[in-house]
Amino acid sequence: MQSGGVTGIKEQFYLDDLRVGQRFTSGTYLMDEAAIKAFAAEFDPQPFHLDDAAAAASVFRGLAASGWHTAGVAMRLLTTGGLPLAGGLVGLGGEIAWPIPTRPGDILNVESEIAEIKPSRSKPHQGIVTVKSTMFNQNGEAVYLLTAKLLVPRRQVPSGD
């Protein structure tokens, strides 16, 4: 089903270890039709995510994954090796876009780039890092864009001692 994490990266990056422009690559994930329909039944029960004939007649012209399923798969890939930040991935918010649909059989992977690093002034043990992630299908087409603001801990707290 998924092979996120196969890259075997064990290193965890603190805020102090990151630099703007640094890039990370995830493993891959196979989006299968049963999973598309199961996710849709629970969270996005619209005909074009549930039924092949209805999807063919819709604006999607064929079965398409819920955009929120696509977003969940990207998070799976990011949390299983795709973006190995210390303390895990704690998002405050961000921007999302789905340029084209995710389809049954798509093999997905995520590339991420550190866009901005802001140490907190009031909380010296952490900061906010902006990460731009793109999820691609097996044809190299971008199916999902995420610009996320993440809470990232510092390796060591600056001290006056």
Added chain:
Amino acid sequence: MQSGGVTGIKEQFYLDDLRVGQRFTSGTYLMDEAAIKAFAAEFDPQPFHLDDAAAAASVFRGLAASGWHTAGVAMRLLTTGGLPLAGGLVGLGGEIAWPIPTRPGDILNVESEIAEIKPSRSKPHQGIVTVKSTMFNQNGEAVYLLTAKLLVPRRQVPSGD
């Protein structure tokens, strides 16, 4: 588990039926602990979404739903009566934020407001509508903010005949 759709709204709104400032209210959804852990296991397998003790020691100070689970529940509420747009909810992208965590036992509902309506010039049968949605918990606290750009069909195509 969920009672989205209980409002019984059957009317479907086309682009032509919408006005800026118009508001919509969803049904409610109970976020339960088993569902939080099941979603996290599949899409966001981080300790603070999976394990009570680890969550208590984390930045969340207790079990918290994945933000993507929270987003999925909001979509469930929007697609089951919370935002009855003709042709369904087809999102192009948007902005998201999670001001506070969603917790086990939270009872959630979504309020939405039409923020902008842009008929397409090149495709006279549709347009882009911007909707600002806020999901609240049972204490009236905003747990999720979504500003989404949606593709909405027109009731009738303007004709030169």
